[in-house]
Amino acid sequence: MGIQIPRGTQDILPGEVEKWQYIEKTARDICQKYQYKEIRTPIFEQTELFQRSVGDSTDIVQKEMYTFTDRGGRSLTLRPEGTAAVVRSYAENKMYGQTIQPVKLYYIGPMFRYERPQAGRYRQFVQFGIEAIGSDDPAIDAEVISLAMEFYRNLGLRELRLVINSLGDRSSRSALREALVAHFQPNIGEFCEDCQQRLKTNPLRILDCKKDRGHKLMQTAPSILDYLNEASSEYFEKVKKLLKGMGIDFVVDPNLVRGLDYYNHTAFEIMSEAEGFGAITTLCGGGRYDGLVEEVGGPDKPGIGFALSVERLLSALDAEGVALPQEESIDYFIIALGEEAEEYAVPLLQQLRRAGFSAEKDYMGRKLKAQFKAAERLHAKYAVIIGEDELKEGKALLKHLETGEQTSVELENMVEQLKSGI
Missing domain, CATH: 3.30.930.10 (Bira Bifunctional Protein; Domain 2)
Structure with missing residues (x-):
């Protein structure tokens, strides 16, 4: 073990x-x-x-x-x-x-x-x-x-x-202390060892005892409110x-x-x-x-x-069945296809994070379908798709994962475009 x-x-x-x-x-x-x-x-x-x-x-x-x-x-x-x-x-x-x-x-x-x-x-x-x-x-x-x-x-x-x-x-508690000692002393042997010790050190603590809370003397004990x-x-x-x-x-x-x-x-x-x-x-x-x-x-x-x-x-x-709100989504998930796109995705991911976005990419060498599933599991709002064709054209495919709507964004100034709300 x-x-x-x-x-x-x-x-x-x-x-x-x-x-x-x-x-x-x-x-x-x-x-x-x-x-x-x-x-x-x-x-x-x-x-x-x-x-x-x-x-x-x-x-x-x-x-x-x-x-x-x-x-x-x-x-x-x-x-x-x-x-x-x-x-x-x-x-x-x-x-x-x-x-x-x-x-x-x-x-x-x-x-x-x-x-x-x-x-x-x-x-x-x-x-x-x-x-x-x-x-x-x-x-x-x-x-x-x-x-x-x-x-x-x-x-x-x-x-x-x-x-x-x-x-x-202090004076109120002193008066209560004397009353509690007089109340519990004759029958203190019926209480737990802790309470027997408390009678000497701090009689108020007897009232807080979990073991003897059902004892009849607890119900008739002097009240602090009567000694204030x-x-x-x-x-x-x-x-x-x-x-x-x-x-x-x-x-x-x-x-x-x-x-x-x-x-x-x-x-x-x-x-x-x-x-x-x-x-x-x-x-x-x-x-x-x-x-x-x-x-x-x-x-x-x-x-x-x-x-x-x-x-x-x-x-x-x-x-009470109260569920606390939890922030579970991320802004962008980069889906990179091919070795060149993978290399491009690393600095792009860093740029997105530096710009204030929450972003992630695949690190397990998954295929396209599996990367989309990973993005869904992370509740990503958008997928940024980069493959060989996108790199040649200097563009990335931006897909809204909830609506399925797609648009192209220029790779060169993509972060600035995303910051402006495109």
Whole structure:
């Protein structure tokens, strides 16, 4: 058996990669409209970055990171998510000193988590995410959410459900933490080992447990909304009011805590409600992370963002039967007959490409009929036919492959004629 692709990864082949290109173009276009600028960070970072930002108590840090020691003895980790690296770059490059604030950034790139591969989930996966750093205005929360929803709508998804929550500020979460410990402590032995550990490290994470989500204590657990102080409650109300004003429907879920420790105040998820999409319905998740910039060594600056998986997006598109437009045609296919015509076709092909046309020729020594079939398979608009007679006459035969209409063009200035629309 030959060498095979690593488990949890995939080859994206021609015919499929065009869908990815269309999604990436859509993401870049909407970010341009919202004035988010692209940032590219390293694929690996110091392990400490994710331990401090994502959180030691999270499944990502405890179980899923690809961590290695380099030749210099440094512990490095393939990035499992995008926010930590962007925030690190924001602090390290002193973007907080830029004239235009908040700093609005987006990224598209591979992330790595050692998870059990399943439909729509891979160990190497691609995330599109945005970060808005420097503002604590509820309007930027609404903007971030609206961008995510607009992105999905632009791609044709309709069966979407937006779920939001507030995790409050530090004092609100501290009050909830005490209530959660009191609630779960007497029966914590009935929960999984992870939850037993979380009770000591981060009780809010118990609410995010997939194994014990059906436990009766989950249904009666204290709600963060009952422990929001006045400032946090007012903030959340403003976010909801702004979303309503933008015509964005949402559902409030007090058990939505997200899987990363750096979240506070606004948290949200966008889910697919398409029939047959699968048990795991989350497409996108995000929220506010005030304090994270300071945690990685920068000044105390607020921030909010989201990340979504392109793989999950493709699955949702399939579930809703949405076909993405793909550019499959070329302008010209040169059909050369005979050795002299073959030699002439090579520089002509280059001239066409330099003139801005998409063009191709046969490289397999096929006969006339087979070359026409090759042109049809490539969805060529025109065939440029050159044989011995055409070379003697200094002309080429131009055939419109859809209508069958044919015309002659001078070889000497053919490219100029084609550019003028002949």
